[in-house]
Amino acid sequence: MTETLNAITVEVNGVPRTARVPARLSLVDWLRDELRLTGTHVGCEHGVCGACSILLDGEPIRSCLLYAVQADGHRVTTVEGLAQPDGSLSVLQDSFCEAHGLQCGYCTSGLLIAAQALLDANPHPSDAQIREAIGGNLCRCTGYQQVVEAIRLAAERGAGKITP
Amino acid sequence: MTYLYIGKKRRTKEDPRFVMGRGRYVADVALPGMKHVALVASPHPSARIASIRTEAALAHAGVHCVLTGEEFCANTDSLQIGVDAPEVTRWALAHGVVRYAGEWVAAVVADTRALAEDAAELVEVEYDPLPYVIDPEASLEPGAVLVHPAHGSNVLYHRKFVWGPVEEAFEKAEHRIAFRAVWGRNATVPIETFGVAAQWDAGTQMLDIWASIQMPKFPDQTARALRLPGNAVRVHYDVDVGGSYGVKRGIKHTVLVGYLAKRLGMPVRLIEDRLENMRGGDMHGPDRFFDMQVAFDGDGTIRGLKIRAVDDVGAYAGRSPLQLAKPVTAICGPYRIPAVEYEPTSVMTNKTPQEAVRGFGQSPTNFAMERAIDRVARHLGMDRIALRTKNLIRKDEFPYTIPSGSTYDSGDYHAVVDKALAAIDYPALVRERDAARRAGGLAGIGISTCLEPSGGNSAFEVLFNPKNETTTWMDSCLVRVDLSGAVTGVMNTSSSGQGHETLVATVVGEVLERDPAAIRVVRADSLTALPSNSPVGSRMAIMLGGAAAGAAKKIKAALLAIAAHNFECSVEDLEYANGDVSLKGAPEKKLSWGQLVTIAHRNIHKMPPGMEPGLQEKFVWDVPTGGDLPTPEGRIQIYPCYAFEAHVVYVEIDRDTGKPSIRRYVCGHDCGVMINPDIVHGMTYGGIAHGIGAALYEKFAYSEDGQLESGTFMDYLIPSAFEVPELKIVDHCTPSPLTTFGQKGSGEAGYLGAPAAIANAVNDALEPLGVSIDRLPMSHAAIWERIATAHDTGSPTNEAGKR
Numbered sequence: 029m030t031e032t033l034n035a036i037t038v039e040v041n042g043v044p045r046t047a048r049v050p051a052r053l054s055l056v057d058w059l060r061d062e063l064r065l066t067g068t069h070v071g072c073e074h075g076v077c078g079a080c081s082i083l084l085d086g087e088p089i090r091s092c093l094l095y096a097v098q099a100d101g102h103r104v105t106t107v108e109g110l111a112q113p114d115g116s117l118s119v120l121q122d123s124f125c126e127a128h129g130l131q132c133g134y135c136t137s138g139l140l141i142a143a144q145a146l147l148d149a150n151p152h153p154s155d156a157q158i159r160e161a162i163g164g165n166l167c168r169c170t171g172y173q174q175v176v177e178a179i180r181l182a183a184e185r186g187a188g189k190i191t192p
Numbered sequence: 193m194t195y196l197y198i199g200k201k202r203r204t205k206e207d208p209r210f211v212m213g214r215g216r217y218v219a220d221v222a223l224p225g226m227k228h229v230a231l232v233a234s235p236h237p238s239a240r241i242a243s244i245r246t247e248a249a250l251a252h253a254g255v256h257c258v259l260t261g262e263e264f265c266a267n268t269d270s271l272q273i274g275v276d277a278p279e280v281t282r283w284a285l286a287h288g289v290v291r292y293a294g295e296w297v298a299a300v301v302a303d304t305r306a307l308a309e310d311a312a313e314l315v316e317v318e319y320d321p322l323p324y325v326i327d328p329e330a331s332l333e334p335g336a337v338l339v340h341p342a343h344g345s346n347v348l349y350h351r352k353f354v355w356g357p358v359e360e361a362f363e364k365a366e367h368r369i370a371f372r373a374v375w376g377r378n379a380t381v382p383i384e385t386f387g388v389a390a391q392w393d394a395g396t397q398m399l400d401i402w403a404s405i406q407m408p409k410f411p412d413q414t415a416r417a418l419r420l421p422g423n424a425v426r427v428h429y430d431v432d433v434g435g436s437y438g439v440k441r442g443i444k445h446t447v448l449v450g451y452l453a454k455r456l457g458m459p460v461r462l463i464e465d466r467l468e469n470m471r472g473g474d475m476h477g478p479d480r481f482f483d484m485q486v487a488f489d490g491d492g493t494i495r496g497l498k499i500r501a502v503d504d505v506g507a508y509a510g511r512s513p514l515q516l517a518k519p520v521t522a523i524c525g526p527y528r529i530p531a532v533e534y535e536p537t538s539v540m541t542n543k544t545p546q547e548a549v550r551g552f553g554q555s556p557t558n559f560a561m562e563r564a565i566d567r568v569a570r571h572l573g574m575d576r577i578a579l580r581t582k583n584l585i586r587k588d589e590f591p592y593t594i595p596s597g598s599t600y601d602s603g604d605y606h607a608v609v610d611k612a613l614a615a616i617d618y619p620a621l622v623r624e625r626d627a628a629r630r631a632g633g634l635a636g637i638g639i640s641t642c643l644e645p646s647g648g649n650s651a652f653e654v655l656f657n658p659k660n661e662t663t664t665w666m667d668s669c670l671v672r673v674d675l676s677g678a679v680t681g682v683m684n685t686s687s688s689g690q691g692h693e694t695l696v697a698t699v700v701g702e703v704l705e706r707d708p709a710a711i712r713v714v715r716a717d718s719l720t721a722l723p724s725n726s727p728v729g730s731r732m733a734i735m736l737g738g739a740a741a742g743a744a745k746k747i748k749a750a751l752l753a754i755a756a757h758n759f760e761c762s763v764e765d766l767e768y769a770n771g772d773v774s775l776k777g778a779p780e781k782k783l784s785w786g787q788l789v790t791i792a793h794r795n796i797h798k799m800p801p802g803m804e805p806g807l808q809e810k811f812v813w814d815v816p817t818g819g820d821l822p823t824p825e826g827r828i829q830i831y832p833c834y835a836f837e838a839h840v841v842y843v844e845i846d847r848d849t850g851k852p853s854i855r856r857y858v859c860g861h862d863c864g865v866m867i868n869p870d871i872v873h874g875m876t877y878g879g880i881a882h883g884i885g886a887a888l889y890e891k892f893a894y895s896e897d898g899q900l901e902s903g904t905f906m907d908y909l910i911p912s913a914f915e916v917p918e919l920k921i922v923d924h925c926t927p928s929p930l931t932t933f934g935q936k937g938s939g940e941a942g943y944l945g946a947p948a949a950i951a952n953a954v955n956d957a958l959e960p961l962g963v964s965i966d967r968l969p970m971s972h973a974a975i976w977e978r979i980a981t982a983h984d985t986g987s988p989t990n991e992a993g994k995r
């Protein structure tokens with residue numbers, strides 16, 4: 029059995045990428061296995077944990093719940109696209125390091141994506157708004173305390189809009 | 193003692209690569225030509241496998257192999273077991289019979305995971321269903337269905353320990369209570385499932401393994417099961433593990449994938465999907481009930497304790513029965529209780545097997561113990577804090593030996609309790625609760641005071657299995673200074689978020705007075721590694737920290753010896769500062785770090801005779817309290833260090849839905865000297881969140897017909913940022929006299945006391961209704977049901993005795 033392949037063009041972290049993919053290939057598998065952008069992780073593949081979060085046209089979505097073909101013509105930002113143009117850490121990433129807002133790092137890409145989307149829309153969120161924004165991202169290591177502190181710190185330090 | 197780097201707010205070495213998305217987890221390991229595994233799982237909790245037809249699956253595109261238990265079990269050995277039960281054999285694939293729903297029956301290898309999944313659906317297995325047993329008490333009944341008939345019973349381990357004059361204490365005490373506390377089946381459930389990749393090299397006859405692993409003796413057990421010499425298995429420890437907290441012990445997965453890689457001559461990888469992980473990954477945690485009896489006097493003095501603990505390990509056993517053994521080492525908690533009876537029973541049922549979980553059985557025991565303390569207070573009408581204060585071991589009583597033979601190293605429990613109460617403003621909190629109650633609400637305050645035994649050896653194996661004499665439980669570190677003067681620490685295990693690279697760098701930097709930021713820490717593979725027993729039992733700050741410090745001290749001693757030789761003086765005449773060595777009183781007579789390193793690497797003519805050139809030192813050390821065998825009564829010392837935590841939590845419950853909300857949370861914590869406070873706090877916050885899950889949400893629920901009902905994150909509920917409130921930790925420091933810097937373990941902190949405190953808070957909230965709840969998780973529905981009972985009957989009831 030050979031699967032029908034579909035041509036797609038997706039702008040990933042600012043670079044247009046084209047591919048021919050089977051209809052059933054999930055967006056996260058395409059990003060990870062084909063583009064080798066392994067910073068996006070998979071925790072449940074049923075849309076609950078948020079480890080696979082990416083920005084699609086600037087909005088946080090779960091890349092395990094989308095097929096790669098559905099991203100055709102859209103803009104995708106993964107954790108690899110959060111750093112500054114010179115490759116140094118973004119204010120948000122640096123704040124996660126400063127507040128130790130992570131441990132094993134597995135959920136971290138998804139939390140950074142959720143936090144960046146929040147700060148893009150609301151540069152000065154309250155703690156309640158921060159918790160709301162990360163409420164769909166499960167982390168087993170941190171108990172969220174230092175994650176909230178990291179995002180608060182990033183907001184104080186002006187983690188302005190940096191996503192393309 | 194003041195330190196340069198220890199205890200300071202410092203960034204970790206690990207965080208930057210993770211925030212960049214540049215961690216390397218097992219699912220990121222891509223070997224050329226790698227094939228993928230999908231599994232066929234049993235739908236029955238117990239059945240005879242009548243036949244397996246693999247033709248259709250084999251004919252499917254991209255499929256390389258369909259492996260069944262018949263071939264696999266003939267060519268590999270059964271996995272090791274922690275107790276003396278040789279008939280309780282266990283392989284990754286069932287052979288002949290299945291013993292739980294979800295057990296793996298066949299493995300399909302294909303070019304992609306998607307193709308392997310397609311083909312797995314084409315494997316036709318015919319089953320003859322057999323009777324099964326799901327309830328642990330039913331499993332203990334005479335005539336119960338046997339999970340492993342050849343073992344002759346469902347009991348894996350049972351013993352009654354008696355330490356001290358227990359019967360006399362119960363006779364003489366003025367009061368006695370008895371109740372049952374039930375800990376639900378839950379686990380650590382990391383966000384990353386287990387995964388393993390393996391590659392066999394026919395030329396070197398070696399199996400390379402990359403795995404998401406946290407397991408002592410993992411390479412050895414893999415090699416044994418595969419019937420390979422130990423040096424034919426090379427485990428790569430430079431794989432980042434996406435959380436573990438005990439459970440990442442995929443030994444069965446690894447033997448399976450290792451076998452497939454060797455048999456096919458192709459790299460093979462298995463990454464569990466979430467359902468495989470929850471159902472067939474064999475990583476459920478303790479599922480335990482306690483029949484508790486306490487004897488005490490009217491003034492609150494506790495005289496004796498009887499604990500019967502029955503733990504349901506599921507259908508197979510690895511080390512899981514030993515999770516009943518760790519509590520022996522802290523059997524009376526932080527209290528002065530002179531006589532204790534402990535009767536652990538490990539029982540099998542037709543459920544997913546149990547694996548080690550954060551605390552190794554201590555958190556359930558702490559929960560039962562702390563419920564007992566609150567029940568005693570309630571029985572006497574005594575304040576819960578006053579009762580604890582009365583019975584807590586006092587600062588001046590350390591080192592303190594408990595009836596089961598373990599000596600607690602140090603502590604100041606009363607100070608930690610006071611700090612926690614002050615931090616939460618306890619009098620104001622009581623007023624807040626009372627005001628909420630007057631307004632018609634259900635509100636409660638919970639307290640728990642618990643211990644975290646840490647840094648121990650593995651002598652619970654010996655305690656529960658006299659045929660096993662494993663008392664050695666070392667860890668090691670190699671420190672090298674290269675020609676450029678840069679320092680590298682080599683550790684010998686993988687990590688799952690505990691910041692071990694930061695630990696090694698901090699400790700080595702402290703000893704050598706060199707900036708930890710410039711110290712690199714790498715991981716050996718299992719063939720180049722020094723001995724390690726991996727990060728279990730809150731041991732790394734103590735054991736790896738101690739080993740790294742030991743190696744760095746040897747480097748420092750070498751530098752001093754080189755300087756002494758060149759200055760023709762004795763070491764005592766020298767001064768070491770930031771890596772430079774000078775003559776005391778003559779600072780111009782100085783050899784810098786760079787000069788000393790050059791001598792060590794390039795100038796043998798300037799080296800003391802007989803000294804090894806180069807600059808590298810290893811240090812292997814064992815548990816500071818040694819490794820004595822247990823006494824005939826089962827008295828034993830396993831852990832050198834005991835950290836203490838005091839939780840205070842305020843909960844309000846919605847009367848109409850039973851939904852509890854945690855409004856305030858403070859944890860007083862004393863784990864001695866903290867190497868990196870951010871790391872310790874982080875693990876403690878995470879432990880509390882995990883404990884909130886165990887107390888209120890998380891359960892591997894089974895239907896009566898033996899099916900797991902919570903195999904996804906829709907029904908196995910891990911707390912999110914909505915359920916976990918703002919948490920506050922108050923530190924206290926009582927150094928351990930037994931460790932290098934006074935540090936104690938802390939990897940299990942928070943989790944060990946949170947479920948107990950939350951259970952006590954919920955019960956305090958329910959107390960005005962005259963009902964109680966001693967079964968975890970206390971789901972909304974369960975709490976609501978208790979509230980409804982109170983309304984229906986209008987009279988006090990409790991659910992003790994009901995399971």
Ligand code: FES
Nearest residue numbers: 071072073078092
């Ligand atoms: S992997 Fe996509 S939400 Fe969990």
Ligand code: FES
Nearest residue numbers: 131135167168169
């Ligand atoms: S940092 Fe490990 S799961 Fe969040």
